[in-house]
Amino acid sequence: MRGKFIVFEGIDGSGKTTQAEKIWLYISGFAPASLTAEPTDGEIGRLLRRYLSGKLAADNRVLAALFAADRLDHITNSTNGIEKLLSDGTWVISDRYYLSSFAYQGAEVGLEWVESLNSEAKKLLKPDLQVFIDITPEQAMERIRQNRDTLELFEKTERLTAIRAAFLSVIERLPDENIVVIDGSGTPEEIYERIKAEIKHRFGGEICEG
Numbered sequence: 001m002r003g004k005f006i007v008f009e010g011i012d013g014s015g016k017t018t019q020a021e022k023i024w025l026y027i028s029g030f031a032p033a034s035l036t037a038e039p040t041d042g043e044i045g046r047l048l049r050r051y052l053s054g055k056l057a058a059d060n061r062v063l064a065a066l067f068a069a070d071r072l073d074h075i076t077n078s079t080n081g082i083e084k085l086l087s088d089g090t091w092v093i094s095d096r097y098y099l100s101s102f103a104y105q106g107a108e109v110g111l112e113w114v115e116s117l118n119s120e121a122k123k124l125l126k127p128d129l130q131v132f133i134d135i136t137p138e139q140a141m142e143r144i145r146q147n148r149d150t151l152e153l154f155e156k157t158e159r160l161t162a163i164r165a166a167f168l169s170v171i172e173r174l175p176d177e178n179i180v181v182i183d184g185s186g187t188p189e190e191i192y193e194r195i196k197a198e199i200k201h202r203f204g205g206e207i208c209e210g
Contacts, residue, residue, distance in 0.1 A: 004086075008094065009096060031091050031206075034091070042077070044069050076124070
């Protein structure tokens, strides 16, 4: 049986990485599961991380194109690509996918162009579920400051405000993308239970909890 593809989205500091790990552990209890992220650990992904950390500088159009290229390799890589894992019956949990490009790079260089860059990825593989964890930019910055010594390129309150608005706008205009908005306030365990309930609702027939 083909695996399911679940994506976690949200502004920086939303807790999506924590929740992706929790859901990966949950699914691993009843099915083969793989946890991945974008940017990836591949060559293009490592280059992107250097730009995001501020070690290198690049035009926003270059970043948008690199994200699209990294995503295509993420899908199609013959060794550990998402499509291969899914076809082998593995559930894939990803921390970010193309909604992030629509929100982050779309706000910088225009959504239409970013959508065109990602049209092949969208054609190749649409997620079975996209979980957008929604919190305020102020909550996000508080969490970031508690957990990190340095900030990345997009981690400023004003920037996160614009990115959150971009995410919500994109979600509204993409009704057929299997997106659910989850309240990201409360403890990590409370948020996890909300997400787990949604997964049980969507895929209940394929979940065999011990």
